[in-house]
Each structure stands twice: as C-alpha cells, then as structure tokens.
Amino acid sequence: MKKQKKSREQKFAFKPSTIQILSALMSEHQWLDLLADRYKDHEQLIHHIHYLAITDNYDKVSIKSISTYTKQTSAITTSVLRKLYEDLYSLNEEQPALFRKQGIRYELYFTGGFDNESAYFTLWLGHHLQIGDSFEWPFLRAKIQAHEYYVYELKHHYGNGEHRVRASMREGDFNLYRKMLYDQACMTDLIGIQERHRLTDHQLERLLIHRVVENRDGYPPPLSYLEARKYKW
Numbered sequence: 001m002k003k004q005k006k007s008r009e010q011k012f013a014f015k016p017s018t019i020q021i022l023s024a025l026m027s028e029h030q031w032l033d034l035l036a037d038r039y040k041d042h043e044q045l046i047h048h049i050h051y052l053a054i055t056d057n058y059d060k061v062s063i064k065s066i067s068t069y070t071k072q073t074s075a076i077t078t079s080v081l082r083k084l085y086e087d088l089y090s091l092n093e094e095q096p097a098l099f100r101k102q103g104i105r106y107e108l109y110f111t112g113g114f115d116n117e118s119a120y121f122t123l124w125l126g127h128h129l130q131i132g133d134s135f136e137w138p139f140l141r142a143k144i145q146a147h148e149y150y151v152y153e154l155k156h157h158y159g160n161g162e163h164r165v166r167a168s169m170r171e172g173d174f175n176l177y178r179k180m181l182y183d184q185a186c187m188t189d190l191i192g193i194q195e196r197h198r199l200t201d202h203q204l205e206r207l208l209i210h211r212v213v214e215n216r217d218g219y220p221p222p223l224s225y226l227e228a229r230k231y232k233w
Helices: 019-027 029-035 042-054 063-068 074-094 138-144 175-189 193-198 201-213 219-226
Strands: 104-112 115-125 134-136 148-159 161-169
Touching: 019 042, 019 063, 019 074, 019 138, 029 042, 029 074, 042 074, 063 074, 074 115, 074 219, 104 138, 115 138, 175 201, 175 219, 193 201, 201 219
Parallel strands: 104 161
Antiparallel strands: 104 115, 134 148, 148 161
16 A cells, blocks of 8 residues: 655644743743642652752653652653643633733734744743844743744733733744835735735745745745645635
8 A cells, every 4th residue: 555645735734742842841840839729649640840940950860760759650640740831821711710820811813833832832021022033932832842032023902900911923033124114015905814814934934935025926836835726725
C-alpha cells in the first residue's frame, strides 16, 4: 500500500513534553492554589511545584525525581501535570476574576508557534500596553511553543464599571515596515480576509513583498500551493 503524502496545508499539532508543562506551571505556580480543592489527592505534588519554583530549580528537576518524592508513578505524575496546566486555561476562561490583581484587565489573544496556533488568557497588568511593545511569558511555552510576542493590536472596552483591553499578540518582534505594508495591502484590498487571518507571519510577509513591493498578482512561487484552486481555507 502506498503511503499517503502529507498535504502542505496539514496543520502541525504541537505536543509539549512533560518537562515543558512542568516549567510552565513553575513559572506561574501561585495559580495552582486555585485548583487545590480539585486536586486534594495531589496536594503534595502542588506543594512540591511551589518549592521547585521558589528555589529556582528549573534545570535540576525531572519527572522521575518528582514521582519519587510524591510516591506516585511517573505516568500518574505526567497525567496530573497535564491536567493542571489545561485546567488553569479552562478556569481562566470560565472565571477570569479569580486571576484578578491590581491593574488593567487585558484579554490577550496570542498567535504563534509553527502553524499560527492560538491561545487566550485574561490577565491584569500593572502597566499599559502599547502597539509594538515586547511581551515575554514563559507560561505559554507549553501551549504554543512560543513565549516572546509583541502587541499587534489594541481595542479598549468599557462596561459594567470596568475598563478592559483586548490585545492581539503576535510571536516575534515588532516590524514597523511590515506593518506599513500590511496596512497598505488591507486599504487597497491586495490581501483577502482569509489570507490575513489564516497565513503564518512568514507566509504573509512573502505575500506582502510580492503584491505590495513588487506589485504582482497571485502568489510568489514558494507559495504557489495557496492558489484558490488548490488551497481550501
């Protein structure tokens, strides 16, 4: 039987390692207390994560050593760590007020990783974000394998006596020239709505150079597979 060729449009599913998840949990270990009631049977594990984070033992931990300390199998430890991480995202989506602290409420939409994967999280920040600001957050590494972003777009919202801001965050560094090309392409309808939201940053940059800078139609050769007759959005 012939092996089926992988489509160039096939999405890459990032699967974090257990150590990546552990490091992410250690980076925001204070939130684990929000899950204490759900994980009473794993209280010792949560306390140990607190200890590892406070003592800055990121380079010295292993799942085997943690399992030995908590007297659980590595399989159980791995499973619980993954559930803790995912439950923090679910809890933030369902009850963001539990994560409240002094500052401005930001609804952060992150896009990055190998295939423009996305993540959403509500945080209260002590300082205003501005377009182009760099934003580093290690907690995201186990979600979309990227932790360095820049502020791409800001939208302010006020309701029920509260000011919150919706911020679109893109992986990488802010590039003013790229933004100028993008704004020009949007204003002159040189890129479609699907291309704006579905293409990776690298693909979009190649397309902007092709259509705006070089004033050409269609797609450049490296992106020829994106032609409408071949590419299903």
